[in-house]
Amino acid sequence: MCANVFGVLKSLFGKPFDGGKRMDTSSQHPSMTRLQEMQGELATLGPQVGTFSGLQSDREYRRLERELNRLQVEVDQVETEGRPQLQQARKLVAQEVEGLLRHLEENATHPSRLAIEELSCEARRLVEEGVVAPQRAGAGEISDELVDALQELVLRLTQVKTGGRVSLRKARYRALTRLCAVQEVVEGRTRQLTLPLSDDTHTAVQSINQAMVRVSAVRSQLVALLMGLSSRDSCTQLSRVLTELLVELDALDVSGNAAVRNYRKQVVEEINALLKHLDLEGEGDDTRRYDLAQNDSIREIEAIRGRVSQLREGVLRQNEVGELAFRPKAELQGLLTHLDQVDTARNPCIREARRRAVLEVQAVITFLDLREALARRCPGLQEHPSHGAVWQVLTSLSELQAQVLGFDGKRVDKSYMLLEELLTKQLLALDAVDPQGDEMTKVARKQAVKFAQNILSYLDMKTDEWEY
Numbered sequence: 001m002c003a004n005v006f007g008v009l010k011s012l013f014g015k016p017f018d019g020g021k022r023m024d025t026s027s028q029h030p031s032m033t034r035l036q037e038m039q040g041e042l043a044t045l046g047p048q049v050g051t052f053s054g055l056q057s058d059r060e061y062r063r064l065e066r067e068l069n070r071l072q073v074e075v076d077q078v079e080t081e082g083r084p085q086l087q088q089a090r091k092l093v094a095q096e097v098e099g100l101l102r103h104l105e106e107n108a109t110h111p112s113r114l115a116i117e118e119l120s121c122e123a124r125r126l127v128e129e130g131v132v133a134p135q136r137a138g139a140g141e142i143s144d145e146l147v148d149a150l151q152e153l154v155l156r157l158t159q160v161k162t163g164g165r166v167s168l169r170k171a172r173y174r175a176l177t178r179l180c181a182v183q184e185v186v187e188g189r190t191r192q193l194t195l196p197l198s199d200d201t202h203t204a205v206q207s208i209n210q211a212m213v214r215v216s217a218v219r220s221q222l223v224a225l226l227m228g229l230s231s232r233d234s235c236t237q238l239s240r241v242l243t244e245l246l247v248e249l250d251a252l253d254v255s256g257n258a259a260v261r262n263y264r265k266q267v268v269e270e271i272n273a274l275l276k277h278l279d280l281e282g283e284g285d286d287t288r289r290y291d292l293a294q295n296d297s298i299r300e301i302e303a304i305r306g307r308v309s310q311l312r313e314g315v316l317r318q319n320e321v322g323e324l325a326f327r328p329k330a331e332l333q334g335l336l337t338h339l340d341q342v343d344t345a346r347n348p349c350i351r352e353a354r355r356r357a358v359l360e361v362q363a364v365i366t367f368l369d370l371r372e373a374l375a376r377r378c379p380g381l382q383e384h385p386s387h388g389a390v391w392q393v394l395t396s397l398s399e400l401q402a403q404v405l406g407f408d409g410k411r412v413d414k415s416y417m418l419l420e421e422l423l424t425k426q427l428l429a430l431d432a433v434d435p436q437g438d439e440m441t442k443v444a445r446k447q448a449v450k451f452a453q454n455i456l457s458y459l460d461m462k463t464d465e466w467e468y
Contacts, residue, residue, distance in 0.1 A: 053171035107167040135220040158352040176348040181277040204252040239278045386441040
């Protein structure tokens, strides 16, 4: 919109708008000068509106809305004296203001933005009930259920659709970074730590023990701060407390006692682990973090996915003619190793992109493994009938997996629904197999069920329209 108004103003006066710099306005009508000044204000407000990622209740939303409403009133008050050029210029500026107001509201009320907030509220409730409240009551136990629930929320957040909108990507990234930071802090508390040493061990031990108590308190404050459950603390304040603790610990004389030196080292590592989560206040404003199209790690993952796609097509072509000469398992294993080395930079979206790429590689490998197993299979006369029934289902699953690997549609497609139905039927067929006490059949059926479920999950992943 800004570009449109700039162009019109240039055509009207023969001079490009200079973005708010001082101009020679001696020959211009005062109303046109005022409209250009307003356009300069809009040029400043436009990017702020475009990247706004909050809600209507946020202070920044109210500030932007107030500024735009003020400009809207002032535009209406500009006198045009019936001059067509002034009328056209005022109309364009008014449209620009209205467009920014509308865009601001859309950013704050978009369904995906509300979905992000709903998941964030769910995360806050979990952390309040599972971490903050127990800590206040003097309990420090973190349940495995809480850790699993937080991981599930991280996955659901990465799957929120942004449609490429900067504001939604920014909001999703901000929510994810905080939740992942809390997840790391919580998981750190669940790990077994060395017990505090007795004060009698060394003169420095009492100071280290006191530092541990303060670190424990800061850890809980950090979790509450990251999840928006505390308004008393700030990242700067907690960072200062932890830095002061590092200085105090560094000043302790622990020479000559390896156990105490180790103990201090552990506490220092705990502090450093917390400090790395205290730089999140401004991180969400860095477009390189949430707009991943130009991210080097994403490019690396995409290059690997491109190669996997080529290998998959080659495997499927060979499968169609009944040959297994093309067996790129070694290269696929190498791609898995390459993916494991991709730097995610603690970015949950990059982590999810890598996870999905790993599943794509593993799907081709498992397909090759099953096809080779079926080709080598030589059932003997002594084979249990139930065991043979499981192999029959595996044969059908192999054929269905080939179709799933080559599927490139959507969930609304008939072919998708047919594949889902046929895979479900194979699960029911496995459920109907009676092992009759045969241990090999029990193991084989269990593995076949897992295999069928993995194919269904892969089909689901291919069609969930996930984006970075």
